[in-house]
Amino acid sequence: MKEKKTQNFWECCMVHKCEKPGCDNYEARRDLIQKIIDGQANPEEQKMYSEVIEHCLNCKCREYCEQELAIKNLLQTKLDRKRVPLDILEKIKSEISKPI
Amino acid sequence: MEDVKSSYSEEQKHRIFESEFLPHIDAMYNFAFRITNDEDLAKDLLQDTFYKSFRFIESFHTGTNAKAWLFRILKNSFINEFRKKSKEPSMVDYQDVETYYSHENVNEIISSDLKVEVLQGMIGDEVSNALNALAVDFRIVIILCDIEGFTYEEMSKILDIPIGTVRSRLHRARNLLREKLRVYAKSVGFK
Numbered sequence: 473m474k475e476k477k478t479q480n481f482w483e484c485c486m487v488h489k490c491e492k493p494g495c496d497n498y499e500a501r502r503d504l505i506q507k508i509i510d511g512q513a514n515p516e517e518q519k520m521y522s523e524v525i526e527h528c529l530n531c532k533c534r535e536y537c538e539q540e541l542a543i544k545n546l547l548q549t550k551l552d553r554k555r556v557p558l559d560i561l562e563k564i565k566s567e568i569s570k571p572i
Numbered sequence: 573m574e575d576v577k578s579s580y581s582e583e584q585k586h587r588i589f590e591s592e593f594l595p596h597i598d599a600m601y602n603f604a605f606r607i608t609n610d611e612d613l614a615k616d617l618l619q620d621t622f623y624k625s626f627r628f629i630e631s632f633h634t635g636t637n638a639k640a641w642l643f644r645i646l647k648n649s650f651i652n653e654f655r656k657k658s659k660e661p662s663m664v665d666y667q668d669v670e671t672y673y674s675h676e677n678v679n680e681i682i683s684s685d686l687k688v689e690v691l692q693g694m695i696g697d698e699v700s701n702a703l704n705a706l707a708v709d710f711r712i713v714i715i716l717c718d719i720e721g722f723t724y725e726e727m728s729k730i731l732d733i734p735i736g737t738v739r740s741r742l743h744r745a746r747n748l749l750r751e752k753l754r755v756y757a758k759s760v761g762f763k
Binding site: 502503506510512538539540542543544545546547548550551552553554555556557560561563564567568569 | 589602618622686692699719723746
């Protein structure tokens with residue numbers, strides 16, 4: 473029963489390679505992929521994802537997921553992280569030390 | 573701010589400030605800089621946030637998420653006091669966002685010809701420019717989720733919007749960012 477449910481969920485990917493317009497499961501699948509990308513999928517959702525999409529090499533949803541992960545990685549690794557200027561830090565500390 | 577108040581001594585207030593608030597100051601400075609696009613405004617916004625956090629420290633409960641609490645104050649200060657001063661005129665019509673979201677189809681989203689190898693070859697300035705080109709409301713969700721690692725639930729509290737709205741806004745923001753990166757990649761000859 474559960475296997476059938478999973479199969480239906482990914483039918484568009486497996487049978488139509490995501491080319492089917494207006495796929496009924498698109499929103500649910502997109503929600504799942506977003507949770508995977510953000511590390512917020514529960515174990516059952518992770519299993520559902522890996523069981524099908526890992527074996528679907530030409531799937532556009534997989535391509536989309538990989539793009540999103542690459543962009544997330546870019547944001548985490550290639551943007552400069554500034555340190556707060558020391559004078560601002562001192563100013564804040566000094567201000568809150570003043571008696572009210 | 574929460575209604576239930578704790579009662580802290582002056583010493584406790586300073587200890588909470590030092591041990592729970594100050595460790596997040598760099599993350600908050602980066603957030604302030606990315607949403608204002610102006611170093612002086614970012615400094616003012618940061619100071620304003622920390623002064624408010626100390627003034628309202630009774631509303632903070634030790635052991636709860638200090639970083640999310642501080643980001644919420646910063647975001648509210650930005651919207652209420654700093655947004656009009658920044659060089660960011662762009663506001664998002666959320667009705668448009670929701671309309672777009674509900675009419676999106678799978679082909680529109682996954683037809684992008686942006687290759688993962690091209691993305692991996694991009695440098696920081698290119699990524700930064702693409703992020704800065706987004707309307708600030710979209711930039712905020714990307715920063716909170718992808719850079720600062722907040723959960724949807726934490727973002728929902730910081731932004732005062734339902735989780736479903738967080739996720740739809742994030743989805744839209746990512747599509748826009750991917751499109752900016754794709755256009756950039758094409759302009760410099762990547763195929």
